[in-house]
Amino acid sequence: MGARNLNELSKKNTPGNASGESEGFRYVDSAITSRRAIRSFTSDLVPRGTIEEILSVSSRAPSGSNMQPWRVYVVSGKIKLRLTKSIVESQTGGTKPCSQPWKYYPDVFPPEYNERRRKIGWDLYDLAGIKKGDREGSKRFRNRNFDFFGAPVGFIFTIAEELEVGSWLDYGCFLQNIMIAARGRGLHTCPQAIFSEVPDPIRKTLSIPKGEIIVCGMSLGYIDEAANVNKLETERSTIDEFTKFI
Ligand SMILES: Cc1cc2nc3c(=O)[nH]c(=O)nc-3n(C[C@H](O)[C@H](O)[C@H](O)COP(=O)(O)O)c2cc1C
Numbered sequence: 001m002g003a004r005n006l007n008e009l010s011k012k013n014t015p016g017n018a019s020g021e022s023e024g025f026r027y028v029d030s031a032i033t034s035r036r037a038i039r040s041f042t043s044d045l046v047p048r049g050t051i052e053e054i055l056s057v058s059s060r061a062p063s064g065s066n067m068q069p070w071r072v073y074v075v076s077g078k079i080k081l082r083l084t085k086s087i088v089e090s091q092t093g094g095t096k097p098c099s100q101p102w103k104y105y106p107d108v109f110p111p112e113y114n115e116r117r118r119k120i121g122w123d124l125y126d127l128a129g130i131k132k133g134d135r136e137g138s139k140r141f142r143n144r145n146f147d148f149f150g151a152p153v154g155f156i157f158t159i160a161e162e163l164e165v166g167s168w169l170d171y172g173c174f175l176q177n178i179m180i181a182a183r184g185r186g187l188h189t190c191p192q193a194i195f196s197e198v199p200d201p202i203r204k205t206l207s208i209p210k211g212e213i214i215v216c217g218m219s220l221g222y223i224d225e226a227a228n229v230n231k232l233e234t235e236r237s238t239i240d241e242f243t244k245f246i
Contacts, residue, residue: 031183036234038188038219039124039144040227041151045076046220050185051153054220058177063170069163070174073156073206080154086201087146099200101161101213104193120234127228145194151221156195156202158212171215182220192217 051074063069075083109117130137148154155178159171179189195202195217202214223230 027184031180035179035183036188036230036232037190038223039149039190039229039232040224041149041188041219041221042224043150043152044222045152046187046222050187051220054178054181054185054187057181058174061170061173061177063173064166067163067167067170069159069167069170071158071160071212073158073208075154075156075206076152079205080148080152083154083156083202083205084147086205087195087198088143090198090201091143091146100197101199102196104196120232123234124229124232127232129228142194145192145217146198148192148217148219148221149190150224151190151219153220155218155220156206156208157215157217158208159215161211161213168215175216175218178218178220186222187220188223190219192219 055072055074059068059070061068061070125131125138125141128137128141130141144150157171157175159167175191179191182189193216196214199214202208208214
């Protein structure tokens with residue numbers, strides 16, 4: 001599906017619902033609610049055409065002044081292996097620690113958020129069989145991120161460094177679109193901010209030019225249904241906990 005076709009498609013679908021059917025919301029809702037962060041994939045390949053389709057559809061994300069701040073590096077096969085190796089080596093060797101140009105989390109977590117963060121951390125470690133204090137185990141698990149959890153496709157997302165927080169907001173819309181478009185095609189994903197913590201080997205391996213900041217990575221592939229880590233069930237607050245109808 002080329003960009004031009006997609007532009008035509010977006011005109012046809014305005015206004016109306018997603019599928020043109022009265023029950024169309026079910027497809028959309030199911031793509032949204034069936035998305036989970038998947039941390040073990042099968043080695044089944046994803047055709048390049050499918051990746052292109054997902055990116056093309058996702059580029060319909062809204063962005064302030066239609067700036068479309070996203071830049072995407074897609075890796076698979078040998079280059080993906082090389083990227084993983086370079087990151088893991090940068091973590092184990094004597095190389096100097098990377099300089100992360102932006103911060104995902106605050107230094108001190110407000111209690112409400114800390115509680116949620118700790119819960120998902122321990123739930124995940126439990127499923128992965130990592131006990132409290134098992135530093136080697138947690139390091140190994142952290143490094144699985146850099147292998148894109150075995151997925152055949154990895155994305156590295158960057159943004160121009162001049163852009164402001166508004167464009168990062170746009171970026172979130174784009175990333176979510178990718179994850180939903182992937183679900184529509186039977187694929188799963190894991191968004192991975194951890195890649196922003198190791199910019200140096202990534203920049204080097206993928207020849208990312210100066211002036212681009214690494215936002216995050218993402219794994220894309222087919223779920224390994226048998227993997228324990230994929231049994232993680234995450235909770236959400238009910239709407240009355242985060243909403244006021246006024
Ligand atoms: C921007 C972003 C970055 C994330 N980075 C990571 C990561 O580096 N590694 C990881 O395993 N999960 C990562 N996650 C996944 C979250 O842990 C996950 O979305 C959250 O626990 C809720 O679980 P669910 O996505 O399965 O509903 C990230 C999620 C987002 C949105």
